[in-house]
Amino acid sequence: MLTYDTLTSLPADxxxxxxxLDAVTPGIIHFGVGNFFRAHLAYYIDRALALPDSQHWGIIGVGLRAGERSEKKEKDFAAQHGLYSLTETATDGTRHTRVMGALRDYLLAPREPETVLDLLAAPSTKIASLTITEGGYNIDETTGQFRLSFPPVQEDLADPTHPKTVFGFIVEGLRRRRDAGHGGLTILSCDNLRQNGEVSRKAFLGYARAVDGELAEWIEANVTFPNAMVDRITPSVSAETAAKLNKQSGLDDLKPLLAEDFTQWVVEDKFAAGRPALEKVGVQFSDAVADYEHAKIRMLNASHLIISAAGMLQNVPLVDQVLAEPKVRQFVDEVLDRDVIPTLHAPEGVDLREYKQTILNRFANPALADQVARIAADSTSKAQVFWTETVRSVLSRDHDHTRVAYFLALQLELMRGRQEDGQSFDLPEPVLTDEQRNIARSDDYRASLALPGFDSWRDLLTSKVEDDIVAFRQAIREKGVLESLPL
Ligand code: NAD
Incomplete structure (x- = not known):
């Protein structure tokens, strides 16, 4: 097992x-301790902790979900003192492994709610960071507002001092901070959302207003929500991958992690209570984060979802394998060249066609063995976040909508949950009700166009576009993905 003792006798490479590690104290409390957090925020903080006078930026991770998986995670992190190894792999096969020490503790909020609230209220806590997934912000895509009617939110509103959701915890923690005179902090979203800072502000203030108007005003005045673009492909780690990583590294790590060697984080420099010297460890600070995040989300995440839907339907499990098929690569290339890049504003100094090549090369990294099922999960939320601007810009002007109609057809076939060979699959779609899932799985082509995944562009679906989507769905079923791609 990887413990403090192991650190004195690590394998040579x-x-x-x-x-x-003993000198590190917590300054950040992170909600949603998943793989991406461990390979991205925790990676940068690990580097920042090595800077002079920076040891007060350790991280305490918080899990909000009770249950077996969370308890296992809690046990594993406790056994390893929060340590884990990260192996970075390049497309040419080279790799480097490092043990990360930034995560100093992991708390399961349902078991230790008061400890979490005390930490949020502590003056030493300067940042509350989040990777709670795209759908986790609980924003109604039609109204753009925080969904107060969501049952877990209703439960927190009925008893705000005993919260269960991330909104309930952070807002109650902030109330305690205000009452103790400890000042505000920064709420830092590290999720793949356009304007993730603004979305967080809307969510936390939407909840806070429903609890206490004065507290919401205090939050508005004392808490900041920087927008950030985050980028690093971090696959899920199966038991088989974990065993392989341990074999390669020579470690006996319960939580080994794998990521590509590329990483990027562009953040607005709006930190209410200070921040680590992240600019010294590779983080870019910018006032034009929106340009970076739009380019990244509309190019990388959007095409990742298209590739993954194609892979799921063809029963090809890994991203690099799907993209190795020239027809898929050509389709993605054409979507980016013809439908996405012309409507993007390039970040300063970035050539979007070169950026596209970099993205496609990263996807082609076989060492990542990145699973299409990971990317295609929660496709309803992701499609809205990644595709909305492209779909709206294509459908609202006199522009060939063929490729858009095709990937919307792919998306609906993905939600139907049946591969080309007739086998069924079942991916999580947490924002759909059972009734909506049944519609997605049915053969009612028209009814599925009314599903929430289409909310952000439904007003632009003319009968011609709808007919084309239906025709592509039929073609995918009859001929398969490769033979139906409109090239
Ligand atoms: P993961 O499944 O490893 O971790 C997700 C974590 O979030 C889990 O701990 C889960 O319990 C928690 N969570 C899920 N829904 C939540 C909710 N409603 N409230 C609170 N916690 C919740 O996934 P991951 O790979 O770490 O990805 C997490 C997010 O990170 C993504 O949704 C995306 O926005 C962002 N991201 C991921 C990658 C990547 O390559 N994996 C790259 C860029 C950004």
């Missing part, structure tokens, strides 16, 4: 923390 595995690096360990270059700072004293």
């Amino acid at each position: 595995v690096a360990g923390p270059s700072y004293a």
